[in-house]
Amino acid sequence: MAIGLDVPTPPEPENPEEYDYEKCPFYGHLSVRGQTREGTVVSTDMEKTVIVEREYDVFVPKYDRYMKRRSRIPAHVPGVLEPLEVGDEVKIAETRPLSKTKSHVVVQVLGGDE
Template sequence: VGKVVKLRAKKLAVVEKEYLVYVRKYKRYERRRSRIHARVPPCISLSLGDNVLIGETRPLAKSVSWVVLGVLKKGEQ
């Protein structure tokens, strides 16, 4: 599950996942992000800010190994 931050080509979206990592030294959590390039099938229409479900697949391009499975929540735009 992640948020669409960029729509690159017609079939490609950049999805950002946010997660927490515990830092033992400070006894606190820090927020980290990872950006994943995902293919968008023609049956799904996306816009910026959408929360989407993504799944791993075979390598489709040099940096694309994920595919968008569905839209969970539409963005505000």
């Protein structure tokens, strides 16, 4: 609970000299704030970034039914949590903008596609 969330702290980095402490919420100075969300990793094509997709239901009053929607959120992967694979369930937390599109960071790997 070092970052203010109820998530386990991963082990320390193997190469402290080469580790990017600036974008790590566990061993660096990156603060997490705002919302936490859970989703599935659907893309790992970029370095240190994954695309997390979450599906949710929206009520449509006109038809008195629910409609499925999905959102795709780019999230930074700290070096202590790598490597992630497509299908992994992760928890992401909101943070300051890390790049043009990234404002979330992966804080916990919940499970895989088994």
